[in-house]
Amino acid sequence: MMKSPTILAVGGAYIERRGRVAGAFVPAALNPGTMREHVGGAVFNALRYAVRRGVSASLLSVRGGDALGDTVLRAVAEAGIADLSVVFLDRATPSHTMLIDSDGGLIAGLADMVLYELALPKQIRRAKVREAIGSADAVLCDANLPSTALERLAALAAGKPVFALAVSPSKAARLTPVLDLLAMAFMNRHEAGVLAGADIDAGDQGIVDGLRRAGLKSGVITAGDEPVLGFDELSAFSISPPPLQKRTDAAGAGDALAGATIAALRRGLTLREALREGVAAAMLVVERAAFTSASFAEALALVPEARDLA
Numbered sequence: 022m023m024k025s026p027t028i029l030a031v032g033g034a035y036i037e038r039r040g041r042v043a044g045a046f047v048p049a050a051l052n053p054g055t056m057r058e059h060v061g062g063a064v065f066n067a068l069r070y071a072v073r074r075g076v077s078a079s080l081l082s083v084r085g086g087d088a089l090g091d092t093v094l095r096a097v098a099e100a101g102i103a104d105l106s107v108v109f110l111d112r113a114t115p116s117h118t119m120l121i122d123s124d125g126g127l128i129a130g131l132a133d134m135v136l137y138e139l140a141l142p143k144q145i146r147r148a149k150v151r152e153a154i155g156s157a158d159a160v161l162c163d164a165n166l167p168s169t170a171l172e173r174l175a176a177l178a179a180g181k182p183v184f185a186l187a188v189s190p191s192k193a194a195r196l197t198p199v200l201d202l203l204a205m206a207f208m209n210r211h212e213a214g215v216l217a218g219a220d221i222d223a224g225d226q227g228i229v230d231g232l233r234r235a236g237l238k239s240g241v242i243t244a245g246d247e248p249v250l251g252f253d254e255l256s257a258f259s260i261s262p263p264p265l266q267k268r269t270d271a272a273g274a275g276d277a278l279a280g281a282t283i284a285a286l287r288r289g290l291t292l293r294e295a296l297r298e299g300v301a302a303a304m305l306v307v308e309r310a311a312f313t314s315a316s317f318a319e320a321l322a323l324v325p326e327a328r329d330l331a
Contacts, residue, residue, distance in 0.1 A: 025077040026287035029153050031145065031174055032163035032186070033062030033137065034082040034097060034106070035115035036089050039272065046122050060096035061117070063163040063186040066273050067207075069100040070280030070302055071161075073312055076287060079103035079153060083140040086110030105153060107144055112136050134165060142170040145177070154178050159204070159287060161185075164192035171195060175202040184283050186276065187212035201236030205286075207279040210244040225250055226330050229257045241282065241296060243275050243303075251296045251327065258293060258327040260300055265308055278303040293327040300324045 042054040068078050080102050084090040090108060097104045115136050120128040144150060154160060160178045162171060163186040175183055182204035187193040193212040200206070200216065210228070214220060217231025229252045232240055242250040248259035282299030286292065301320035305312050310320075 025075055026284070027077045027079075027156065027158045028068065028071060028161050028283070028287070029079050029081065029105075029157035029159075030064045030068045030102075030161040031081045031141070031150075031166065032064030032161075033115065033134070033165040033188075034060065034065035034080060034084070034093050035062045035117060035134070036092065037061035037272075038116065038118040040118070040120045041125075042120065042122050042128070044123060046128055060093050061273065063165070063188050063276050063279075064161060065097070065100075065102075066276030067186060067280035067283070068102055068161065070277040070312075071284040072101050072280075074281050074284035074298070074302070074317075076284045079105050079157070081144060081150060081153065082106040083115075083136050083144060084108055085112040085114040085136065087114055089114040089116065105149070107140065109136065109140060112140075137165045138167055141166050142173070145170050145173050151177055154181070157181070159184065159283070161283065164188040164195045166195070168195045168198050171199050175199045184279070186279055187216070190215050197235070200232075201238075203237060203239075205239040205241065205283075206237055207241045207275070207282075208243075209275060210242060210247075213240070213242045225259065226257065229330070239292065241279070241299070243278065249278070249296060249300055250330075251292055253292055257330045259330060260293075260296055260327050261325055262300055262304065263323040263325070265304065274303040274306045277306045296327065297321060297324045 038058045040054055040056045042052045046052055072078050080097055084093050086108050115134045117132050119130045122128055154177050159182045161184045162174055165188055185196055185203050185206045187208035190211045193215040213228050216235055217228050219228055219231040239253040248261045250259050278299035281302035282295045285295035285298040301317055301324050304320045310316050
């Protein structure tokens, strides 16, 4: 039997809250609406979809010794991920709270991520982390880590592929010092503009050229319903997502795309083939469909072949 690829992920696994306003938003007033809470984080989201696509995984993160930390612990276990995370009893578990309008547009957000800044760089120095990197086939990280931590992680993983998630435009620049050490980075159009030093309205090839000049060998760029761009050292291409059967909240779709793509790459598929699987996974997330082997195969059958950039 073929051994499953193994991935060590380092980064965010925290509480995500999404409050949706019912009707028109009124500033500085009490607005009726609904609040939903779940465990998220770029690395955690991507990793659990990689696991669903056949990868064995472990996670290094940090959390507080509170009830929210227990919630994160249970979610990691339920996802089938080995938990290497550290608990700080005197700290609060990181969280990300967003307030969105009735159409899904962001009104405001609050990220309580101080624990990552304080603790993750120190955790990467632990002997157990070096051992975990040594036993993994690949490393996955996100820009919730400060640049110094990303540089140390990339150095420890020398000789193994390192995949990175840009997380947000404000944090994407943290990847700049390690771009030339990455096997691949996943980002949206705004994050790509930050890393490429280019305007987001630059053409597809312009964005890709900027990222290559910045040192990135291979990458994936998403843009909502627009075609997904992929590139490596030899070529650049796009894949157009098929029309959706139904639309719900797209939160987590980009992370699912990354996780499924990485899993396919570790199984030996080419980037073009792997990114089709990533697009299929993102479709299932947006449609809130059951993520089974059968539903994935049906979604994949709808994803068109990649097309070279003009």
